[in-house]
Amino acid sequence: MTDTTIDTVQSGTAAILRIHGEITGGSDPELMAAYAKASAATRSVVLDFADMEYMNSGGIGLLVTLLVRTQRAGQKLLAVGLTEHYRQILGLTRLDEVISIHDDEASALAAAATT
Amino acid sequence: MTASEPRTPRDQESWAQPVDRLTTTAKSTGVDTVTGKRVAGPVQGFGQMWQKTFKVRLDDVAMDPEAVVAHWKAGFPTFWPKGAAFYAPLAGITPGEVALLEVAPIPGSPVKMSTGVMVLYADRESFTFMTPEGHALSAWITFSSFKEGGVTVAQAQALERTSDPFIELTYILGANKMNDRFWEQTLENLARSLGVAAPSVTSVKVCVDKRRQWRYVRNLRHSPAVSMPLSMLTAPLRWLRRRRSA
Secondary structure, eight states: OOOEEEEEEEETTEEEEEEEEEEOGGGHHHHHHHHHTSOTTOOEEEEEEEEEEEEOHHHHHHHHHHHHHHHHTTOEEEEEOOOHHHHHHHHHTTGGGTSEEOSSHHHHHHHHHTO | OOOOOOSOOTTGGGBOOOOSSOOOOOOOSSOOOOTTOOBOOGGGOOSOEEEEEEEEEOTTOOOOHHHHHHHHHHTGGGGSOTTOEEEOOTTOSOTTOEEEEEEOSSTTOSOOEEEEEEEEEEOSSEEEEEOBTTSSEEEEEEEEEEEETTEEEEEEEEEEEESSHHHHHHIIIIIHHHHHHHHHHHHHHHHHHTTOSSOOEEEEEEEEEOOOOGGGGGGGGGOHHHHHHHHHHHHHHHHHHHHHHO
16 A cells, blocks of 8 residues: 555646655556546646655656656656755656756746647 | 755765776676677667566575675676676775676676676675676666565566667567576575575566667677677687787
């Protein structure tokens, strides 16, 4: 059992997925269920990591799976609320080359609106 | 500005530190094709993306998952199939360390492919390798142990793409199955080392992304399909140089 909850908030054509707790390989049902709640008109998916407390390598693998799904749906994947530690991990794994990282939700939504 | 960081994250010590170019303390008998390269994960690969999960039940083994992972880390090279070599870094399997590998592209072949892996993540329950540029695969491979139905199991899970079109072609022609067999044998060897007499490895393979990423076709410049024949051609020169300097 994982300690993960993810809320989905729709903001226009952007779906914001607010992550609370942990992201591990076992968080797949929660993450995919949250993504499934995004409206059919969603053009961008914003992952909000501000309340994430822990992520292991299984969690990073899940982000790649989500990335593939969003790419298949023609959606852009963005991230906000990353601490320096998790920014470094996205850089280390070179996920920052395909996930657009923003300082705050407003700038992420502005970037999402231009896509 | 980034979000405030109220306390040290629990996973802080488990991840490798950011690195631009790889270096290693490992010593192999082959060519170091890793130093100076960047890491490349499944996002940077060319071929279809596969998630492969290999699992073995450790029936009647009185070890908890943490003890199994400690055993796996300590003896990692010894569990590899015959013909493959894993040269551990001095600090062992710890985050950020880089190991060198020599694997036969075809089982039984005297020709060895030199490559390596970086330890991306390691904690008491799992550890993950990430491949460098020039590896046949762009991958993360996680080794873990956990309880399932009251029994300790060991698992190897790869998220991978082949790195370039040449390697993708070899995968289609049979290298994919050879790679599967490699990890099955590794888990069998691990289980035997823990006293399982007849280990049975199960596998689940899912094609996560059927598309090939043509924007990474330039990975060919690092391809072992190119560098390995060159290395073989220049091997006599290296041998002569070693003899002269001896």
